[in-house]
Amino acid sequence: MAASEEVLALKAEVALREKELSSLKQKLAAALLAEQESVPVSPLPPKAALSREEILRYSRQLVLPELGVRGQLRLATASVLVVGCGGLGCPLAQYLAAAGVGRIGLVDYDVVEMSNLARQVLHGEALAGQAKAFSAAASLRRLNSAVECVPYAQALTPATALDLVRRYDVVADCSDNVPTRYLVNDACVLAGRPLVSASALRFEGQLTVYHYDGGPCYRCVFPQPPPVETVTNCADGGVLGVVTGVLGCLQALEVLKIAARLGPSYSGSLLLFDALGGYFRSIQLRKRRPDCAACGEQPTVTDLQDYEAFCGSSATDKCRSLQLLSPKERVSVTDYQRLLDSGTPHLLLDVRPQVEVDICHLPHALHIPLKHLERRDAKGLKLLGEAIRERKPGTQEGAALPVYVICKLGNDSQKAVKILQALTEAHELDALTVQDVVGGLMAWAAKIDETFPQY
Ligand SMILES: Nc1ncnc2c1ncn2[C@@H]1O[C@H](COP(=O)(O)OP(=O)(O)OP(=O)(O)O)[C@@H](O)[C@H]1O
Numbered sequence: 005m006a007a008s009e010e011v012l013a014l015k016a017e018v019a020l021r022e023k024e025l026s027s028l029k030q031k032l033a034a035a036l037l038a039e040q041e042s043v044p045v046s047p048l049p050p051k052a053a054l055s056r057e058e059i060l061r062y063s064r065q066l067v068l069p070e071l072g073v074r075g076q077l078r079l080a081t082a083s084v085l086v087v088g089c090g091g092l093g094c095p096l097a098q099y100l101a102a103a104g105v106g107r108i109g110l111v112d113y114d115v116v117e118m119s120n121l122a123r124q125v126l127h128g129e130a131l132a133g134q135a136k137a138f139s140a141a142a143s144l145r146r147l148n149s150a151v152e153c154v155p156y157a158q159a160l161t162p163a164t165a166l167d168l169v170r171r172y173d174v175v176a177d178c179s180d181n182v183p184t185r186y187l188v189n190d191a192c193v194l195a196g197r198p199l200v201s202a203s204a205l206r207f208e209g210q211l212t213v214y215h216y217d218g219g220p221c222y223r224c225v226f227p228q229p230p231p232v233e234t235v236t237n238c239a240d241g242g243v244l245g246v247v248t249g250v251l252g253c254l255q256a257l258e259v260l261k262i263a264a265r266l267g268p269s270y271s272g273s274l275l276l277f278d279a280l281g282g283y284f285r286s287i288q289l290r291k292r293r294p295d296c297a298a299c300g301e302q303p304t305v306t307d308l309q310d311y312e313a314f315c316g317s318s319a320t321d322k323c324r325s326l327q328l329l330s331p332k333e334r335v336s337v338t339d340y341q342r343l344l345d346s347g348t349p350h351l352l353l354d355v356r357p358q359v360e361v362d363i364c365h366l367p368h369a370l371h372i373p374l375k376h377l378e379r380r381d382a383k384g385l386k387l388l389g390e391a392i393r394e395r396k397p398g399t400q401e402g403a404a405l406p407v408y409v410i411c412k413l414g415n416d417s418q419k420a421v422k423i424l425q426a427l428t429e430a431h432e433l434d435a436l437t438v439q440d441v442v443g444g445l446m447a448w449a450a451k452i453d454e455t456f457p458q459y
């Protein structure tokens with residue numbers, strides 16, 4: 005066959021296979037949807053005895069007198085709803101499935117990303133891009149085919165939460181945002197379900213059981229949401245995977261104790277884990293509030309509300325984008341690249357913490373962390389002043405040098421612009437025109453330079 009003929013034949017083959025693949029993908033999507041719709045509503049039937057296989061499989065926990073056959077049968081007929089199949093939800097669901105919990109519902113609206121794999125241990129490389137709920141369910145089925153896994157590849161919302169929570173005996177909050185925490189709490193109070201809640205960030209974690217056996221609910225402890233700017237997530241603050249692993253396992257332990265009716269250990273108290281210090285401690289939580297809006301004597305939360313409005317933040321938006329500057333005070337990565345290519349004198353200021361600059365940076369940027377600017381650090385300001393003077397040789401005294409501020413996602417850069425504007429106005433800096441780069445270095449990696457690392 006002549007070379008061009010071979011190329012033509014190969015092209016035809018590729019086109020054919022692509023068509024086949026696309027129809028296969030459509031079938032898969034339909035099958036996934038059907039699976040999602042076949043939601044079980046019936047409670048699990050009572051179970052009188054364990055099979056020979058079950059006795060062998062669970063033998064090591066069956067011989068624990070506190071659990072025994074009776075406890076194992078309770079686990080087999082228990083159902084648990086896991087909200088969030090991320091760092092906490094993965095280890096939690098894994099141990100529930102391994103221990104023989106009868107039905108596990110898995111709610112998550114998100115898809116698996118490479119940056120999840122260091123801690124979200126039910127998802128594998130090959131599943132990147134797939135819905136986390138399906139990926140988790142598939143993993144659990146491989147681990148224990150007797151457990152019924154029900155994936156819900158959707159956000160838990162005020163419209164769906166109560167219906168879903170009512171289908172399960174125990175709920176585990178493994179989410180990562182405040183509106184979802186209030187939503188899950190209120191749904192559990194309205195449905196009368198215990199809520200096992202945990203969180204982890206950096207090297208620290210917390211765990212407690214809400215609304216169980218007369219104990220407080222989340223709203224009893226936190227009647228008002230925290231100010232938005234005080235809340236950090238794992239993407240911004242970082243987390244060590246094993247820390248979410250420890251907390252997820254402890255959550256599983258509390259769920260199993262509730263399901264087997266051994267009683268949880270942390271109703272009314274909060275377990276704190278410090279992974280760097282290497283210690284656990286627990287503190288007493290306040291008692292149930294008689295005036296609690298959710299579980300109090302005269303509750304005002306009688307149905308589920310708009311939790312995003314209540315908390316002033318999004319329940320599903322991964323990148324919380326702040327909008328502090330006007331469009332005129334911002335440039336896109338594309339415009340910044342044009343300016344860079346044109347050789348226009350300017351200063352690029354990277355305000356990320358040193359640890360992130362060590363991961364990746366643009367070589368021509370000056371680096372002064374936002375924290376230093378916030379506290380008007382003298383060394384940082386001197387460095388900035390020198391860099392400005394250096395970059396505008398020949399320009400008139402008093403002429404403004406354009407400064408572009410960049411960070412990871414375009415939030416801290418806006419805060420830095422505000423500070424630089426204030427410093428210029430107070431004549432603490434030479435005249436500047438300051439703008440920030442929208443979307444930061446992650447937009448640079450996505451739109452301008454695909455070799456630039458994403459993190
Ligand atoms: N309202 C909600 N409904 C369904 N799933 C939710 C909701 N809120 C949060 N989640 C899920 O909870 C999980 C929290 O886990 P985690 O924070 O470890 O993951 P992540 O958000 O993917 O991580 P990262 O912050 O590193 O991107 C996420 O998978 C998120 O999609």
Ligand SMILES: [Zn+2]
Binds near residue numbers: 223224292299
């Ligand atoms: Zn309450």
